[in-house]
Amino acid sequence: MKKKIGILLLFLLPFTVAFSQQLAKPLAKPGNRMRGMNKKQVVMPALTINFNLLNIALNGPIIQLEAKLAGKSFLVPFIRYSYAGIASTYEWTNFEDDSEYDPSSIAAGIGYKHFLVLNNRKNFVYYGAFGEYIHEKGLYNTYDARYEYEQIRHALALYGNLGYRWNIKRAFFMSLGILPGVAFDIKNKGYYTSGASEGLEYDDFSKISFIGMIDFSFGWRIKRGY
Numbered sequence: 001m002k003k004k005i006g007i008l009l010l011f012l013l014p015f016t017v018a019f020s021q022q023l024a025k026p027l028a029k030p031g032n033r034m035r036g037m038n039k040k041q042v043v044m045p046a047l048t049i050n051f052n053l054l055n056i057a058l059n060g061p062i063i064q065l066e067a068k069l070a071g072k073s074f075l076v077p078f079i080r081y082s083y084a085g086i087a088s089t090y091e092w093t094n095f096e097d098d099s100e101y102d103p104s105s106i107a108a109g110i111g112y113k114h115f116l117v118l119n120n121r122k123n124f125v126y127y128g129a130f131g132e133y134i135h136e137k138g139l140y141n142t143y144d145a146r147y148e149y150e151q152i153r154h155a156l157a158l159y160g161n162l163g164y165r166w167n168i169k170r171a172f173f174m175s176l177g178i179l180p181g182v183a184f185d186i187k188n189k190g191y192y193t194s195g196a197s198e199g200l201e202y203d204d205f206s207k208i209s210f211i212g213m214i215d216f217s218f219g220w221r222i223k224r225g226y
Contacts, residue, residue: 042117043225044072050175050219058213060085060107068225072115076128080107082136092138092151102137109133113161122167126177130159134183140190149202151190157183163215170221177215184208 045068052062060082066074082088083105093099111130118124134155141147163177190202 042072042121044068044074044115045171045221045223045225047223048173048219048221050173050217052213052215052217054216055080055213056084057086059088059211062213062217064217064219066113066219072117072124074113074115076111076113076130078109078111078130080109080132082107082134088136092136098141098143100139100142102139105136105138107132107134107157109157111159111161115165124165124167126161126163126165126175128161130161130179130181132157132159132181139193145194148193149190150193151188151202151205153188153205154186155183155188156186157181157211159211159213161215172220173218175215175217175219179213179215181211181213182208183211 064078109132113128115124159181185206
């Protein structure tokens with residue numbers, strides 16, 4: 001857990017610097033009312049898609065859609081392929097030959113994002129919250145059929161989200177933020193897969209655990225704003 005927190009702090013550093021630079025800019029003067037009006041009139045895209053490939057190093061790559069609800073608020077459905085994550089694979093196998101992480105291991109959820117427009121009208125600070133359903137499977141002791149067991153996990157996770165978005169081009173953007181969360185196991189048990197004990201419970205691994213991810217993504221507008 002300490003290693004994960006260390007990784008989060010390391011990747012959070014550039015976001016913190018960028019955010020502090022924006023906050024350090026002087027406030028608009030009363031005479032700049034027209035600029036303030038234009039800032040409020042920024043039109044957000046109606047639909048975007050973005051990819052978080054950095055999360056391959058953590059809990060699996062993420063694909064998100066951002067569907068505009070109203071103003072600068074968005075509904076955000078997403079899929080996370082945990083089987084393709086290095087950290088999530090390590091948690092299940094320790095990279096040992098007698099353990100296997102099942103390719104069906106995946107997570108999906110939905111969330112909410114709200115954007116705050118900065119002075120340059122191109123970049124944004126955003127915040128939000130997400131809920132996620134997690135399904136994972138793995139095999140253990142595969143070299144000895146007498147003790148081989150399959151572990152099946154179903155869990156719910158809740159995340160907060162805080163980040164910064166750069167509009168690089170008219171329809172292309174990049175985002176950097178954090179997704180700290182907590183996962184609650186609904187079911188996390190192991191069952192023997194062969195022999196006289198086949199189908200019997202091996203152990204119950206249910207727990208509450210910390211889960212954290214880096215929101216380093218790139219994306220495109222796929223539908224203009226309204």
